[in-house]
Amino acid sequence: DLGFTLVTPYVTDFGLKKIESLLKTLADNFLDCEVVFNDFGVLRVLRDRYDGLKPIMGRLLVKITRDPRIMNILDILPEKSVEYYRTTNLTIGCVSEFLRKNRINRVEVDNVLQGLNLNLEVEDLRVSIHTPYIYVTTTRLCLIGSYGKPNAEIDVRIEPCKKECQRCTFKLENPAMPIPLIRKGNTVFYINNKQPPTGRNIDRIVFSPEIPI
Template identity: 25%
Template sequence: MFNQLLKNSISEEIHKRLEELNISQHGIFTREFSRLYIGNEFCQNLLPEAGQLVEFIQKAGNEGFNITICYPYLKESYIDSCTDMLDKINIYCRESNIKLEITINDWGLLQLVSNKFPYLSPVLGRLLNKRKKDPRDEWKWKVEAYEDSMEENHLNEEKVNAFYKKYGISRYEYEVHNYYNKIAEGNHSLHFPFYQMVTSMYCHLFNSCTNLKGSGTKSIKQCQRYCSEMVYLYPSHLSTIGKGNSIFGFSDVLFKQPDILEKYIKSGIDRLIFTA
């Protein structure tokens, strides 16, 4: 879809996708989309090339969209390519006199952005917003006794918030999943309807396709993008799929329970991110 967005009107492609999913008339989409999340928070092999990314940032800006750059965990072997990519984006931002958000899913990336790229504003990514997200909990014995504690994590601690603010992070990325999130103080973002459950540095799908061992630990030297055509399927009652190096759950709660959305908004959520 990235190449389609580069060639065609972004707004038209978005509306076309919503119509394909038969959700374009749902009340949650009454407001126009105003921001695009570009990149990938879970796999470095799915990131666009630096030149492509800068081209898309320029196109999106010309069409009136704000931009958040998504970046995953940072392996040592990718430090040079990451630095090169962010340097090109930072130069474009400096020349255009703009600042862009970037999701931080790795402590090393936070240090890199803080020290070298003043035109990039760090946002706490979903991989560092760690919490228990498992649809199987519904069938666990007496799990309801622990539901309140499941709603919180380290982001509800004042000292943690102070630490993040020290490094320029004031926005956190949350997800709709099988537990309600008690939102930290401030204005934050909420992803729906898919939520990340597990992410590995190794691609189980790649290993399955190349040596029939999905649990292998073979590093990818040349990604074949198998995940663009294939996923792992799980029992339907779990609403879960495996894609590439990650497992994702699906929650339709915002589509069916508007009171939950209202509760999130009152708690400080001022941005919804839809993933198709």
């Protein structure tokens, strides 16, 4: 049996209302459904109104160095610095306490280029690793929406959204970058085809055959 997992993004108040309708449908029709939250507003709604759904902290809220340029200097850094750049905020005591308090038993992380140090304080915390598209950053500006338009018509606001990103993807290259970046809509990724790490807490691989947007 395969369970169902709803993955939710960053949201505004408007987006939160749309997500809440999905949460209600899940709560009314499915038991033990997982919901990945990448916004603390979504977690609050889950805890206040839909406590039967299982919250998973998404990879956007697991903080780690995501800039691939770290690979340009990794070989010359002291060992302690290298470990720092491989470590997430999951090793911080207050974050571990937050997870316990909110009964969050699973988190998602990216298979970042520099490697991962998952020295977790919560021993029974389960970890899902995303591959091969690694999240870098998101902006409130949408350059793709103005692609091909004359200067007088350029508008980088994200609203109204006409879903231009569903029609094109941009590959970004720069001499300072060890690998190309991929821009889809207002979000940037890179590809890491390295084998994800293994460990006692890691028990799920999230494989995306295409950019997850």
